[in-house]
Amino acid sequence: MAIIVYNYLTRRKEEFKPIHEGYVGIYVCGPTIYDHAHIGHAKAYVSFDTIVRYLRFRGYQVRYVQNITDVGHLTDDADEGEDKIVKRAQKDRVEPMELVETYMRSYFEDMDALNVVRPNISPRPSCHITEQIGLIELLLERGHAYEVNGSVYFDVSSWPEYGKLSGRRLEEQEEGVRVAINPEKKHPADFALWKRAERGHLLRWPSPWGWGYPGWHIECSVMATKYLGQPFDIHGGGLENIFPHNECEIAQIEAATGKPFCNYWLLNNMVTVNGVKMGKSLGNAIPIKEMLTRYRPMTLRFFILSSHYRSPTDFSEAALDAADRGLERLTSAVSLVRARLQTAPDGDLDAEWAARLEDYRARFVEAMDDDFNTPRAIAALFDLSREVNALLNSGQPVSRATLEAIHDLYQSLGGQALGLIFDEPVRGDLVSSRDTLVDGLMRILIDLRHQARQARDWAAADAIRDRLAELGIVLEDGPEGTRWRPSR
RNA sequence: GGCGACGUAGCCAAGUGGAAAGGCAGCGGUCUGCAAAACCGCGAUCACGGGUUCAAAUCCCGUCGUCGCCUCCA
Numbered sequence: 365m366a367i368i369v370y371n372y373l374t375r376r377k378e379e380f381k382p383i384h385e386g387y388v389g390i391y392v393c394g395p396t397i398y399d400h401a402h403i404g405h406a407k408a409y410v411s412f413d414t415i416v417r418y419l420r421f422r423g424y425q426v427r428y429v430q431n432i433t434d435v436g437h438l439t440d441d442a443d444e445g446e447d448k449i450v451k452r453a454q455k456d457r458v459e460p461m462e463l464v465e466t467y468m469r470s471y472f473e474d475m476d477a478l479n480v481v482r483p484n485i486s487p488r489p490s491c492h493i494t495e496q497i498g499l500i501e502l503l504l505e506r507g508h509a510y511e512v513n514g515s516v517y518f519d520v521s522s523w524p525e526y527g528k529l530s531g532r533r534l535e536e537q538e539e540g541v542r543v544a545i546n547p548e549k550k551h552p553a554d555f556a557l558w559k560r561a562e563r564g565h566l567l568r569w570p571s572p573w574g575w576g577y578p579g580w581h582i583e584c585s586v587m588a589t590k591y592l593g594q595p596f597d598i599h600g601g602g603l604e605n606i607f608p609h610n611e612c613e614i615a616q617i618e619a620a621t622g623k624p625f626c627n628y629w630l631l632n633n634m635v636t637v638n639g640v641k642m643g644k645s646l647g648n649a650i651p652i653k654e655m656l657t658r659y660r661p662m663t664l665r666f667f668i669l670s671s672h673y674r675s676p677t678d679f680s681e682a683a684l685d686a687a688d689r690g691l692e693r694l695t696s697a698v699s700l701v702r703a704r705l706q707t708a709p710d711g712d713l714d715a716e717w718a719a720r721l722e723d724y725r726a727r728f729v730e731a732m733d734d735d736f737n738t739p740r741a742i743a744a745l746f747d748l749s750r751e752v753n754a755l756l757n758s759g760q761p762v763s764r765a766t767l768e769a770i771h772d773l774y775q776s777l778g779g780q781a782l783g784l785i786f787d788e789p790v791r792g793d794l795v796s797s798r799d800t801l802v803d804g805l806m807r808i809l810i811d812l813r814h815q816a817r818q819a820r821d822w823a824a825a826d827a828i829r830d831r832l833a834e835l836g837i838v839l840e841d842g843p844e845g846t847r848w849r850p851s852r
Numbered sequence: 853g854g855c856g857a858c859g860u861a862g863c864c865a866a867g868u869g870g871a872a873a874g875g876c877a878g879c880g881g882u883c884u885g886c887a888a889a890a891c892c893g894c895g896a897u898c899a900c901g902g903g904u905u906c907a908a909a910u911c912c913c914g915u916c917g918u919c920g921c922c923u924c925c926a
Contacts, residue, residue: 392926393926394926395926396924396925396926401926402925402926403926404925404926405926406926407926408926409926411926437924438924439924448924530855530921530922531855531856532854532855532921532922533854533855601926602925602926603857603920603921603926604920604921604925604926605925605926606921607855607921607922608922632926633857633920634919634920634921634925634926635926636919636920639918639919640919641919641920642925643924643925649925667864670864670865670874670875671864671865671866672865672866674857675857675858675865676857676858676919676920678864678919680863680864682863682864682876682877683863683864683865683876684864685876685877686863686864686875686876686877687864687875687876688876689875689876689877690864690874690875690876691875693875693876696889696890697890700889700890731866737866737867739865739866739873739874739875740866740867740873740874742865742866742874742875743865743866743873743874743875744873744874745874746873746874746875747873747874750890750891753889753890753891754890754891754892756890757883757889757890757891758891817885820885822885822886825885825886826885826886826887829887829888833888838888838889839887839888840887840888840889840890841884841887841888841889842888842889842890843883847889849889
């Protein structure tokens with residue numbers, strides 16, 4: 365069976381066929397690094413992490429390239445404003461690259477917490493100035509760009525295909541929109557490939573047109589093709605950048621080389637907060653770090669995966685709380701399997717369960733093959749968990765091999781493919797539920813309570829349970845004895 | 853003004869021509885000394901109005917509503 369993806373280039377679902385059998389090259393527009401990452405970044409990079417994970421799960425060798433923008437992203441009009449990084453660096457009185465270093469570390473810290481696998485290559489445009497200048501020179505040679513006073517602009521009128529990804533036509537753009545007039549440009553939609561930098565500018569490089577720095581869009585065209593070839597398989601990004609950013613990426617590289625840029629465009633939808641647009645300019649952008657003070661990282665990841673990547677995601681407390689409880693349901697099923705494994709009798713893999721597990725795997729794969737339908741894939745895990753819980757509570761003996769097969773399936777589908785970690789929650793100073801000291805102390809309390817219950821001293825037994833509850837520990841009495849876990 | 857997406861149970865969310873997945877919350881029940889967890893059971897004229905079809909949540913037209921892009925944003 366083939367993987368089906370929704371391709372924004374054709375606006376329909378298509379069978380995914382890699383250029384080279386068994387190998388996938390994917391480029392995803394990365395963050396511009398001048399502040400902490402927010403939940404919009406979380407949605408984008410969890411989504412593409414899951415796509416990359418799933419492609420690997422399906423046996424592809426994937427090269428995942430995601431840029432770290434450290435120069436050239438302007439604050440305004442794609443060619444009129446200041447460089448975002450320079451602006452923030454001046455405000456904070458640090459070197460631009462110092463600022464980038466600080467927030468890049470923060471970014472990877474957040475992504476690590478969300479169990480996002482790091483890209484194979486995280487290229488930075490400041491390290492690819494030569495290549496960017498090379499592409500600009502090619503565009504000038506071919507008549508698709510022009511130089512004015514040390515800046516170089518792409519000439520959109522020279523490239524009729526401009527607009528093919530976003531479905532925009534130039535003549536439709538202007539009505540009612542604030543357009544800053546740049547007298548250097550021939551057409552208002554022309555965009556900067558290279559910007560002249562005045563003396564004293566903090567980030568600038570020598571070029572055939574004097575000192576300056578690259579425009580924002582050029583980096584992605586250059587770095588994607590440098591590391592993945594041209595054409596390559598998949599270009600990912602956020603829907604809000606389909607125009608102008610992605611459109612410009614395509615135009616400049618295809619105009620310069622005469623070859624298609626890439627075969628599939630996969631774009632994730634956006635994030636709202638309590639139903640309203642989230643934007644840095646609106647001041648309601650929630651940093652991931654703030655979110656993680658309120659929710660476990662896996663809750664955030666699970667929440668993002670519980671809707672489709674092409675649907676908008678609305679962050680609300682009610683929805684996140686519900687996701688937290690839902691994840692808990694999966695986690696507790698897995699930890700029940702793990703607990704049972706410690707005392708499981710040897711024995712063969714139950715044939716009926718082997719077949720059942722294969723059905724669930726197939727259902728999961730079918731869902732994910734359909735444009736990475738994570739909500740449907742997760743539904744399969746919930747159904748699996750219901751059956752697993754029923755099995756483990758049935759009182760029937762379950763062989764080690766069967767339990768291992770169940771556990772392997774959770775690890776494979778939920779862990780490897782979806783990137784979920786099913787460890788029990790860790791709270792406060794309870795460093796780890798695997799901590800031997802804590803575990804030993806808990807054993808003592810559970811034994812004491814067991815003795816009290818044997819003596820039908822319910823008051824004493826309940827006092828132990830209640831006081832542990834105050835400390836955030838839940839006791840559960842089951843046929844296999846009493847288990848404890850941290851409460852939510 | 854132009855372009856586009858969406859509106860499915862209290863909430864989140866799949867499904868996009870042929871008996872309405874899943875989760876959270878809620879209500880019964882089983883289990884339990886009591887709980888917790890788990891399991892079983894219970895809930896949808898799919899925004900509204902027309903139309904096409906043997907058949908529509910799913911296609912078409914219209915209305916209302918929400919959101920997004922066209923300006924920085926993932």
